[in-house]
Every structure is written in C-alpha cells, then in structure tokens.
Amino acid sequence: MRRRLLTTAAASLMAVGALAPASADTEAEGCHPTAGDLPVCPAGGAAETVTFLDPTARVVGGEHVSLGASGYVGPFAELVASEEAPISIGPESNVQDNVSVIGSRDLVGDPDEDPSVFGSSGEPAPGGPQAPAGVEVADRVIMAHGSSIIGPAQIGVQGSDIAADPDDDQEVFLSFGARVDGAILEKNTGVSALGRVGPGVVLRSGTLVLPGKDVTTQAEADDRSLGEVRDINEADVAFNEAVIEVNIAFAREYSELYREDPSAVYGANLDPAGVEANPVRDLPSFAGRDLAVPGHRNRVIGDVTLGDRFSRFDRVVGDDISLRADEGENLSLGRIDEMDDDVIFHALEDTDLVVGNDVSYGEGVIAHGGGRVVVAGEPEEPTVIHDGVTLEDEAVVFRSTIGEGSTIGERSAVVGTDLAPNSVVPDRTIVLNGEVFGSVEW
Amino acid sequence: MRLRSTHPAGAPAACLALAVALAGCSSAEDASGPASATASPPPDRLPVAGEPVRLVSATLEDTVVPQEDGRISWTTTWEACFAPADDDPAGVARWEAQLVTPEGASPDVEQLPGNCVDLDVATGLNPADAGLLNREIALSDAAGLTYRVRAVTREGTATPWTDPVRVTSESPPG
Numbered sequence: 312m313r314r315r316l317l318t319t320a321a322a323s324l325m326a327v328g329a330l331a332p333a334s335a336d337t338e339a340e341g342c343h344p345t346a347g348d349l350p351v352c353p354a355g356g357a358a359e360t361v362t363f364l365d366p367t368a369r370v371v372g373g374e375h376v377s378l379g380a381s382g383y384v385g386p387f388a389e390l391v392a393s394e395e396a397p398i399s400i401g402p403e404s405n406v407q408d409n410v411s412v413i414g415s416r417d418l419v420g421d422p423d424e425d426p427s428v429f430g431s432s433g434e435p436a437p438g439g440p441q442a443p444a445g446v447e448v449a450d451r452v453i454m455a456h457g458s459s460i461i462g463p464a465q466i467g468v469q470g471s472d473i474a475a476d477p478d479d480d481q482e483v484f485l486s487f488g489a490r491v492d493g494a495i496l497e498k499n500t501g502v503s504a505l506g507r508v509g510p511g512v513v514l515r516s517g518t519l520v521l522p523g524k525d526v527t528t529q530a531e532a533d534d535r536s537l538g539e540v541r542d543i544n545e546a547d548v549a550f551n552e553a554v555i556e557v558n559i560a561f562a563r564e565y566s567e568l569y570r571e572d573p574s575a576v577y578g579a580n581l582d583p584a585g586v587e588a589n590p591v592r593d594l595p596s597f598a599g600r601d602l603a604v605p606g607h608r609n610r611v612i613g614d615v616t617l618g619d620r621f622s623r624f625d626r627v628v629g630d631d632i633s634l635r636a637d638e639g640e641n642l643s644l645g646r647i648d649e650m651d652d653d654v655i656f657h658a659l660e661d662t663d664l665v666v667g668n669d670v671s672y673g674e675g676v677i678a679h680g681g682g683r684v685v686v687a688g689e690p691e692e693p694t695v696i697h698d699g700v701t702l703e704d705e706a707v708v709f710r711s712t713i714g715e716g717s718t719i720g721e722r723s724a725v726v727g728t729d730l731a732p733n734s735v736v737p738d739r740t741i742v743l744n745g746e747v748f749g750s751v752e753w
Numbered sequence: 754m755r756l757r758s759t760h761p762a763g764a765p766a767a768c769l770a771l772a773v774a775l776a777g778c779s780s781a782e783d784a785s786g787p788a789s790a791t792a793s794p795p796p797d798r799l800p801v802a803g804e805p806v807r808l809v810s811a812t813l814e815d816t817v818v819p820q821e822d823g824r825i826s827w828t829t830t831w832e833a834c835f836a837p838a839d840d841d842p843a844g845v846a847r848w849e850a851q852l853v854t855p856e857g858a859s860p861d862v863e864q865l866p867g868n869c870v871d872l873d874v875a876t877g878l879n880p881a882d883a884g885l886l887n888r889e890i891a892l893s894d895a896a897g898l899t900y901r902v903r904a905v906t907r908e909g910t911a912t913p914w915t916d917p918v919r920v921t922s923e924s925p926p927g
Contacts, residue, residue, distance in 0.1 A: 455856075475873065475876070503894070521887065521890060522890070535877060535878070535879050535886060535887070536879055536880060536883060536886070541877065541886070541887040541890065541891055542876050542877050542878070542891075544828075544873045544874060544875055544876045544891060544895075545872050545873040545874070546831075546872050546873065546874040546875075546891075546894070546895035546898060546920060547891075547894065547895075549852055549872060549898060550852075550854055550894075550895075550897065550898055552852075552859070553852040553853075553854045553856075553857075553858075553859035553861075553898075554854055554856040554857070556859045556860055556861050557854070557856050557857035557858070557859060557860070558856070558857075560857075560860050637857070657856075659855065659856060659857040659858070679855055680855060681855040681897060682899075682917075682919070683896065683919075684896075684919055684922050687922065687923065687924070687925075688924065688925070691919065709855070710855070710896075710897065726893065727893050727896060743890065743893055744889070744893050748890065
C-alpha cells in the first residue's frame with residue numbers, strides 16, 4: 312500500500328512542480344536528507360548528534376525536509392514534502408517503522424482513488440485554526456510504528472508545561488497506527504493506538520486521545536466527559552522520556568554501525584547492539600541458520616528467530632516488512648503462512664515476543680513485545696501469538712496472548728489481554744485488559 | 754517520579770476515605786513537593802557486588818478531592834519501595850532506577866531521592882458522578898512500564914539490578 316503511495320506521491324510532485332505554486336514562506340534549518348547525507352544526516356556529523364535514516368526510509372522532496380539532531384527514522388518510514396508543503400522535524404524526535412509524514416494531502420494523489428491509504432480529511436472543525444503549510448514537528452516527538460501525519464499539521468510547537476511534566480523537555484507521543492490529519496497538537500499531548508485527530512482541531516497540552524477515538528471537534532478534544540480524551544500523567548511522561556532516550560541511542564548506534572560496515576544496515580542483518588544489557592551484535596536466523604542478507608527488500612534486524620528457511624521466507628512475505636530486535640532480544644516467529652506488506656514486529660529488552668506456526672499476517676499488522684502480570688506475584692507472561700492465528704490488515708497486538716486459531720479483525724487492537732483459542736475480535740474493535748473498550752471510530 | 758516516605762499499609766484507604774469525607778486529603782505532591790528524580794551522567798560502570806535489593810511493597814493509592822463546582826480532582830499513585838537484601842539501609846549511599854518500556858530500556862540511570870519509586874499513573878478532573886473517569890485505561894497504559902532498581906553502596910559498588918517491577922503491580926497482591 313505504501314509502496315503504491317510513494318509512486319503516486321512522486322508523480323504528484325512532478326505535477327506540482329509543473330504548476331509552480333507559491334512556496335511556503337520559510338523552511339526550517341537543519342539537515343536535509345538528500346544524496347550525500349543519507350543514511351547519516353549530516354554525513355560528517357558526530358555520532359552523538361547525527362540523525363540516522365534507515366536506508367529503506369523513503370524521502371520525497373528531501374531538499375524540503377529538515378531534520379534536527381539526534382533523530383531516528385526507522386525502516387520504511389516515508390517523508391513526502393514539497394516546496395509549498397515542507398516538513399521539519401526537530402531534534403531528538405523519532406519517526407519509527409512505516410510512519411508516514413506527508414506535507415500535504417495533495418502530494419499523495421486523489422484520496423478517493425484509494426481511500427484506504429489516507430482516507431478523506433473530513434470537514435475542518437468550525438472556527439478551528441489552521442496549521443501553517445506542511446508539517447512542523449518540534450523536538451522530542453515520538454511517532455510510533457505505523458502512525459501518520461498529514462499536513463497542514465503542527466506537533467509539539469505550541470502549548471505549555473503541565474504539572475506532570477514541569478521540566479524543560481516536553482514530549483508528544485503518537486502511538487501505533489495513530490493519525491494526525493490537518494490538526495495542531497500542542498506539546499505534552501498524545502494520541503493512543505489507532506486514535507485520530509482531525510482537521511482544525513487543537514489538542515491542548517496535557518491531553519491524550521484514547522485508543523481508537525476520532526477527535527473531530529474542539530469540544531471532543533477539550534471535554535473529558537465526552538469520552539475521547541484523558542489527562543496526561545507522570546507515567547505517560549516517564550514513558551515518553553524513556554522512549555526518546557532509547558531512540559536517541561538508536562540514532563547513534565545505527566550511525567556507528569553504518570560507519571563500521573555500510574552494508575550492515577541493509578536487509579536482514581545485525582542489530583546495532585551498544586546497550587548495556589546486550590553488547591553483542593546478533594544476526595537473524597532462518598530455520599536455525601544465522602544469515603545476513605543485505606540485499607533483501609525487507610528489514611530483519613538482530614536476534615530474530617524464524618522458523619522458515621530464507622528461501623521460503625522470501626517467497627511468502629510481502630514488501631516493506633520490518634522485524635526488529637534492535638537490542639538483541641529474541642523475537643521468534645514460527646513458520647509463516649503468509650505475510651502481507653508493511654508488517655512490523657518489534658521486540659526489545661525484557662519484551663520477548665513469540666509467534667507460532669502458520670500465522671497469517673495482513674497488511675500493516677503491528678505486533679509488539681511486552682510482558683504483563685497475569686497472576687500477582689508470579690513471573691510475567693510475554694506476548695505470544697499462538698499457531699494458526701489470523702491478523703487482519705492493520706491489526707495491533709501488544710502485551711497479550713492470542714489463543715490458537717483466533718482472528719483479530721481489521722484495524723483492531725488487543726492490548727493486555729489473554730484471548731482464548733478460536734476467539735474472534737471484530738473489525739475496528741479495541742480490546743483492553745480482556746474487555747471491549749470501544750470501536751475504532753475512523 | 755518522586756520520593757515519598759513509606760506509609761503504613763492502611764494509609765491509602767484512609768486517605769481516600771478522608772479525602773472524600775473532608776474534601777481535604779492532601780496528595781503526595783502537596784505533602785512533600787514534587788521532588789523529581791535526577792538523571793545521572795552516562796551509565797556508569799560501577800563494580801557489581803552483593804544481592805539485588807528486594808521489593809518491600811508496591812501499592813496503588815487513589816486520592817480524591819471534591820471541588821466546589823461539583824467536580825472531583827483525583828489522582829492514582831503507584832509507589833514501590835525497596836530495601837537492601839541485608840536489611841541494612843546504612844550501607845546504601847543512593848538508590849538508582851532504570852525505566853524499561855516496550856520500546857526499549859532507557860540508557861539513563863535515574864537517581865531516586867530515596868528508596869521508593871513514586872509515580873502518578875492516572876489523574877483527572879471531571880464531574881463527580883463520572884467517578885474516576887478513564888482510570889482503568891490510564892492504568893493499562895502505565896502497565897507498559899517497568900522499573901529496575903539497585904542500591905549503590907558506600908563502598909562504591911552497585912547491587913545487581915532487580916528484576917523489572919511492573920508499574921501498577923501491587924505487592925502483596927491487592
């Protein structure tokens with residue numbers, strides 16, 4: 312899907328260029344990810360301050376993209392900008408796997424042509440302010456796996472301190488599959504998994520959109536009793552700060568890995584190690600055989616244990632897939648039934664992730680490691696997806712056990728839950744701690 | 754994250770009851786001020802010796818303060834307190850914590866102002882009849898976090914990190 316999008320975007324850019332519209336007034340300073348400054352931007356910068364872009368990240372209009380220091384841009388992320396719709400991303404922000412940052416909806420073609428990609432923007436909130444052209448992302452913004460921002464949008468630029476985060480470092484968090492579409496998010500805000508903020512809405516400091524909610528009016532963004540948002544607390548801030556630090560480390564470590572061996576940041580290959588708990592770099596293994604395949608179209612990073620031989624893996628999986636065990640922690644996938652494009656698996660330190668045999672993965676599936684307390688006082692359960700599970704397009708699994716033969720519906724999320732075998736989660740449903748929290752409203 | 758002094762096991766319930774009844778139970782922040790933990794310089798390489806510290810208690814505490822306009826201001830605080838394996842706090846020079854998220858372990862080591870990790874894990878200001886609105890979803894989000902804790906001794910060694918302690922978990926089980 313995103314591969315098709317890029318084609319459309321590139322074509323659109325050519326058309327836009329021909330029309331020569333007025334350019335945006337100013338474009339931010341920073342490193343422009345153009346030839347010579349990829350994948351390390353700027354190429355000659357110190358590892359402590361450069362931004363690393365995974366070589367699979369796609370940048371359109373790189374001269375109109377500005378990246379601050381110590382940023383990380385993950386596999387298959389895309390940054391689509393133009394002169395009139397530039398993108399700037401501040402220092403210490405991260406753009407994780409398969410994230411899309413689109414300067415303007417005009418750059419991705421006619422949304423009616425394939426509305427499943429970015430849908431339609433909807434009507435702006437009445438009287439709502441409009442962000443400047445393009446996408447402006449401040450420092451310390453987390454764009455988690457599969458999230459997207461469509462301009463005009465502004466993230467973390469305006470706003471204020473909050474009681475839960477009184478220090479100088481202010482963050483914004485966009486969770487798995489979240490979307491900001493023509494909105495302004497102030498600093499100290501967030502959007503939970505599969506949540507959305509629509510055009511003309513301002514998400515005020517101290518506000519977090521709940522999972523699956525679609526905030527399309529200012530009242531929904533401001534009034535907690537309407538059930539779309541909650542207050543941000545100290546735990547949210549602690550989480551954000553830690554995730555920022557982890558990704559700053561990724562920027563440095565992947566840059567160092569690239570400078571030691573440029574081929575090591577391509578295809579199926581090493582994790583960058585560098586963390587205290589896992590100082591050794593690991594290769595993925597295919598049916599028991601450790602293998603580096605720098606030329607592969609997907610990214611398989613670190614200690615990923617696959618049940619398939621490489622030849623079968625190559626045959627049954629789609630494109631733009633990111634299986635990351637950056638910190639050398641085991642991520643284990645059994646025999647794959649089929650795996651569509653844009654699938655993301657991420658397992659990190661203390662977050663084992665185990666997947667059984669004959670699991671079917673739809674497009675844009677996100678599975679993330681993470682433990683949970685099932686019986687107080689007993690060891691935690693890791694995230695496990697058992698044999699024969701079907702994960703429909705854009706399904707999200709996080710800190711859960713999915714019983715054998717279960718189906719997770721399209722754009723549904725299962726979090727902190729132990730699903731019995733043969734369970735069926737309907738499309739666009741959020742299951743949280745074993746109960747249906749609500750529907751995905753968009 | 755803030756340090757709070759360890760309080761008796763009955764305190765949370767008593768605090769909640771008093772807060773509702775008297776509209777005046779002070780929150781942790783009111784009582785001790787927001788004494789933030791500080792991040793130490795890059796991860797040190799202290800020699801590791803001894804046994805990991807042990808988790809003494811982990812509690813969730815709701816503080817509810819009615820407002821004059823019919824709303825309530827409320828906070829749920831998670832506190833986990835630790836003790837040296839040999840129960841000799843005099844040998845501890847400082848306490849340190851490392852936060853582990855599903856996105857990875859923070860490379861920062863935070864110095865705790867005491868032997869407890871103290872974190873607000875849910876908060877709100879809403880109509881009283883809505884109760885603690887969205888408390889459970891906030892706790893669910895917070896449960897994605899774990900802390901590892903260690904003690905640095907006066908001899909300049911560090912204990913091994915504890916196993917991760919999940920935020921919102923209670924010990925003994927609540």
